[in-house]
Amino acid sequence: MTATAILTPSEGAALAIHGAPGHGEGGPASKFVVVSYGFWIFLLSDIVMFAGFFAAHAVLQNAIDGGPAGSALFHRNTVALETACLLLSSFACGLSWAGASARRMAWTQSALFVTGLLGAGFLALEAREFAEMIGAGAGPQRSAFLSSFFALVGCHGAHVSVGLLWLATMMAQLRIKGFRAQIQRRLLCFNLFWHMLDIVWVAIFTLVYLLGGAR
Amino acid sequence: MFGKLTWAAIPWDQPIPLFAGAFVVVAALAVLLWIGVKGYFPYLWNEWITSVDHKRIGVMYVLLGLVMLLRGFVDAVMMRTQQAVAYQAPGYLPPHHYDQIFSAHGTIMIFFAAMPIVIGLMNFVVPLQLGARDVAFPTLNSTGFWLTASGALLVNISLVVGEFAQTGWLPYPPLSELPYSPGVGVDYYLWALLISGVGTLMTGINFVTTILKIRAPGMSYMRMSMFCWTALASNMLIVAAFPILTATLIMIVLDRYLGFHFFTNDGGGNMAMFVNLIWAWGHPEVYILVLPAFGVFSEVISTFSGKPLFGYRSMVIATLGICIISFVVWLHHFFTMGAGGDVNAVFGIATSIIAVVTGVKIYNWLFTMYGGRIRYNTPMLWSLGFLVTFVVGGMTGVLLAVPPADFALHNSLFVIAHFHNVIIGGVLFAAFAGVTFWFPKAFGFRLHEGWGVAVFWFTTIGFYVTFFPLYVAGLLGMTRRLQHFDVAAWRPWVLIASAGVAISALGMICQIVQLVVSIRRRAELLDPTGDPWNGRSLEWATASPPPVFNFAFLPQVNDQEPYWAIKQRAIETQHLAAVGEYLPIEMPRNSATGFLTSFFATLTGFGLIWHIWWMVIAGLVAAYAGFVWFAWRDEDEYEIPASEVQRLDGERRRAREEWLAREGNLGGVA
Numbered sequence: 113m114t115a116t117a118i119l120t121p122s123e124g125a126a127l128a129i130h131g132a133p134g135h136g137e138g139g140p141a142s143k144f145v146v147v148s149y150g151f152w153i154f155l156l157s158d159i160v161m162f163a164g165f166f167a168a169h170a171v172l173q174n175a176i177d178g179g180p181a182g183s184a185l186f187h188r189n190t191v192a193l194e195t196a197c198l199l200l201s202s203f204a205c206g207l208s209w210a211g212a213s214a215r216r217m218a219w220t221q222s223a224l225f226v227t228g229l230l231g232a233g234f235l236a237l238e239a240r241e242f243a244e245m246i247g248a249g250a251g252p253q254r255s256a257f258l259s260s261f262f263a264l265v266g267c268h269g270a271h272v273s274v275g276l277l278w279l280a281t282m283m284a285q286l287r288i289k290g291f292r293a294q295i296q297r298r299l300l301c302f303n304l305f306w307h308m309l310d311i312v313w314v315a316i317f318t319l320v321y322l323l324g325g326a327r
Numbered sequence: 328m329f330g331k332l333t334w335a336a337i338p339w340d341q342p343i344p345l346f347a348g349a350f351v352v353v354a355a356l357a358v359l360l361w362i363g364v365k366g367y368f369p370y371l372w373n374e375w376i377t378s379v380d381h382k383r384i385g386v387m388y389v390l391l392g393l394v395m396l397l398r399g400f401v402d403a404v405m406m407r408t409q410q411a412v413a414y415q416a417p418g419y420l421p422p423h424h425y426d427q428i429f430s431a432h433g434t435i436m437i438f439f440a441a442m443p444i445v446i447g448l449m450n451f452v453v454p455l456q457l458g459a460r461d462v463a464f465p466t467l468n469s470t471g472f473w474l475t476a477s478g479a480l481l482v483n484i485s486l487v488v489g490e491f492a493q494t495g496w497l498p499y500p501p502l503s504e505l506p507y508s509p510g511v512g513v514d515y516y517l518w519a520l521l522i523s524g525v526g527t528l529m530t531g532i533n534f535v536t537t538i539l540k541i542r543a544p545g546m547s548y549m550r551m552s553m554f555c556w557t558a559l560a561s562n563m564l565i566v567a568a569f570p571i572l573t574a575t576l577i578m579i580v581l582d583r584y585l586g587f588h589f590f591t592n593d594g595g596g597n598m599a600m601f602v603n604l605i606w607a608w609g610h611p612e613v614y615i616l617v618l619p620a621f622g623v624f625s626e627v628i629s630t631f632s633g634k635p636l637f638g639y640r641s642m643v644i645a646t647l648g649i650c651i652i653s654f655v656v657w658l659h660h661f662f663t664m665g666a667g668g669d670v671n672a673v674f675g676i677a678t679s680i681i682a683v684v685t686g687v688k689i690y691n692w693l694f695t696m697y698g699g700r701i702r703y704n705t706p707m708l709w710s711l712g713f714l715v716t717f718v719v720g721g722m723t724g725v726l727l728a729v730p731p732a733d734f735a736l737h738n739s740l741f742v743i744a745h746f747h748n749v750i751i752g753g754v755l756f757a758a759f760a761g762v763t764f765w766f767p768k769a770f771g772f773r774l775h776e777g778w779g780v781a782v783f784w785f786t787t788i789g790f791y792v793t794f795f796p797l798y799v800a801g802l803l804g805m806t807r808r809l810q811h812f813d814v815a816a817w818r819p820w821v822l823i824a825s826a827g828v829a830i831s832a833l834g835m836i837c838q839i840v841q842l843v844v845s846i847r848r849r850a851e852l853l854d855p856t857g858d859p860w861n862g863r864s865l866e867w868a869t870a871s872p873p874p875v876f877n878f879a880f881l882p883q884v885n886d887q888e889p890y891w892a893i894k895q896r897a898i899e900t901q902h903l904a905a906v907g908e909y910l911p912i913e914m915p916r917n918s919a920t921g922f923l924t925s926f927f928a929t930l931t932g933f934g935l936i937w938h939i940w941w942m943v944i945a946g947l948v949a950a951y952a953g954f955v956w957f958a959w960r961d962e963d964e965y966e967i968p969a970s971e972v973q974r975l976d977g978e979r980r981r982a983r984e985e986w987l988a989r990e991g992n993l994g995g996v997a
Binding site: 138139140141145146149150153154156157158160161162163164165167168171172175176177252253254255256257259260262263267277281285289294298 | 464528531533535539540541542543544566568569570573574575577578581582585586587588589591593594595596597600604881951955958961963
């Protein structure tokens with residue numbers, strides 16, 4: 113086609129089926145690309161929100177107002193265990209994607225189940241840590257430092273909780289509806305989400321627990 | 328049972344909000360009754376409320392924005408009249424009420440008037456200009472709109488149930504903290520903005536994906552229309568900035584509800600951090616609004632000058648330049664906070680650099696007009712009004728960017744005059760230009776030209792008479808947000824400003840008259856061709872109003888001005904481009920998800936404001952159930968048969984053939 117023209121129907125239909133990268137040449141990208149791309153953009157925005165809480169923690173980390181500092185509160189063993197749970201959960205999540213790509217139901221479901229179990233383990237450990245701190249009078253009301261700690265780590269925990277709800281819903285859906293294209297896309301998005309939570313946790317582990325534990 | 332909510336929440340002793348609220352309730356009931364009697368509910372539900380069509384959602388956004396503009400304008404009238412009578416006198420608005428009015432005015436104008444109008448224009452226009460069938464995520468789009476409407480509803484409920492914030496449009500702590508604002512006003516503000524903020528973020532994600540991933544074949548980056556470029560920049564800013572607002576508002580929520588110490592006086596809280604965080608969102612927000620406005624003017628000036636946009640590439644670079652620099656100037660909102668001379672200098676210089684990049688745009692628009700055969704239709708009048716007004720507003724902005732000058736002018740009416748000068752002259756003028764420009768595309772008939780001109784002159788003169796005296800009053804030392812004042816030297820300027828608001832009110836009335844007159848005379852204002860202004864980009868290549876699928880065939884783009892090229896070719900060959908075989912088109916199904924989710928979000932928000940915890944839990948559970956119900960559906964698309972596509976496209980082609988017979992014989996486009 114030399115000048116500006118209208119696409120012939122057969123070309124249009126071919127595009128609708130196969131899709132294109134979306135870089136201008138070849139028309140709209142496939143739904144798979146569009147959905148995962150959009151989800152990436154969402155994850156970026158979520159990371160910006162975490163950045164806000166990280167910034168607040170950086171500003172307030174020394175504002176202990178006569179209360180306990182990180183070194184008196186953080187138990188390295190608990191945090192190590194939490195980290196292990198989360199990283200292994202992420203690994204299981206990756207296995208579930210491999211299973212979904214191979215369209216193996218038992219494999220996918222059991223990997224998703226392990227993902228959720230380890231995620232729940234992480235949450236239980238975190239809940240115990242929070243409860244101990246609050247019981248010892250080091251709750252979020254004690255000082256600005258603890259406010260920012262509970263908000264940042266709690267925000268991550270809330271993400272994990274929502275992720276578990278999503279995971280359970282999706283496992284039920286996968287069981288009833290099978291490997292549809294639509295559900296495959298959602299599984300991919302969940303994988304991206306779960307790995308993003310790992311990345312945020314690595315930052316929390318380093319900036320809050322390791323550096324803060326030395327303070 | 329109902330938390331903090333009792334009958335005392337309704338302001339029985341204050342006639343103004345009571346009567347205003349009663350009027351709104353009665354009017355809403357009357358409209359609902361009329362719809363019910365006429366039997367329009369099924370139409371409304373099927374064609375609008377559950378619609379996922381980007382064009383319908385765009386129209387609803389603009390409508391919401393215009394209604395809220397009216398509400399915000401009433402607040403403005405009350406503020407100006409209060410100051411007019413409050414010289415050495417208490418006036419008619421007690422401080423408690425006056426403070427709510429200026430807070431509500433700012434909140435409503437930015438979040439529920441300007442944002443919806445700008446997002447509405449993007450919704451309607453961007454997919455058409457990209458040559459796409461819809462946005463990337465149609466149901467998400469609908470949800471985003473309804474969440475915005477939910478926030479607007481909560482702000483308006485606060486008029487009669489309880490109170491609104493008295494903290495200004497940005498709730499600076501410690502005033503916004505529980506000890507100093509124990510009422511529900513700040514809570515209304517927080518939850519309304521958190522809910523609508525989620526909606527805005529959804530829009531941002533949706534449009535970045537749409538613009539980057541679903542353009543027509545051949546539509547490379549450097550062939551995108553200027554409006555699409557500015558929409559891309561604006562939505563990237565939404566994605567990068569709105570999460571900061573969400574995080575900041577959550578921090579205040581935690582302070583107020585759970586006794587955290589982010590911004591409190593005690594416990595080591597840091598109030599300066601709030602100011603930094605809120606403006607790290609707040610300054611990009613200014614450009615989220617004004618960049619699409621620049622896009623509207625680029626389209627309008629190029630179309631009505633009959634020329635391609637001058638300096639397209641430099642315009643793209645300037646847009647992205649502003650996009651980036653807008654993130655490194657936030658501190659100029661609080662030079663006086665004491666960050667030190669070095670820091671202030673850095674941010675002052677960065678702010679001045681934005682003026683340079685914006686200047687590039689101004690010159691590009693001037694050179695676009697230069698040598699063109701300019702048609703002075705209403706959209707073009709708004710653009711010319713913008714060029715003059717915005718340059719003045721920009722100049723005062725550069726003045727305020729100089730830290731020593733800012734120390735003298737901080738928090739004075741000079742600042743108020745400056746930002747109204749750029750927001751009204753930039754965003755509002757663009758909203759009116761855009762609405763007039765694209766109205767015929769949305770409804771198939773033009774707005775009445777004479778009344779449009781009247782709106783332009785009343786609004787523009789009203790603006791100048793209202794805000795230029797405020798520059799003077801600011802230089803004379805008058806600070807913002809005064810419920811009453813005692814300085815004689817300020818009085819004449821305050822009185823002139825009040826007269827200006829009366830002129831603006833005439834503009835508002837003309838606006839409504841224009842709409843009514845246009846609808847009544849739609850037969851004579853009809854535009855059968857789909858191209859009333861001799862347009863240049865793809866939205867004019869389809870019928871007015873466009874069919875739900877936008878284009879019968881995805882356009883193949885080979886040019887920066889695709890539709891102009893198509894028309895030139897048709898005139899050269901004396902034929903429209905040939906069509907092939909029509910094929911069925913798959914489109915997304917309507918969905919009630921957005922409406923239901925937002926209904927439950929409103930309940931949740933209301934419960935949180937009044938501490939009605941069962942309502943919060945019920946709202947969240949229902950929202951989750953609605954989400955699962957949506958995720959469970961089997962069919963998310965339906966097929967439009969080829970015969971229907973052919974019928975709709977045939978009508979448009981017949982109209983264009985008639986046009987060709989008329990215009991083609993002239994050997995050019997008149």
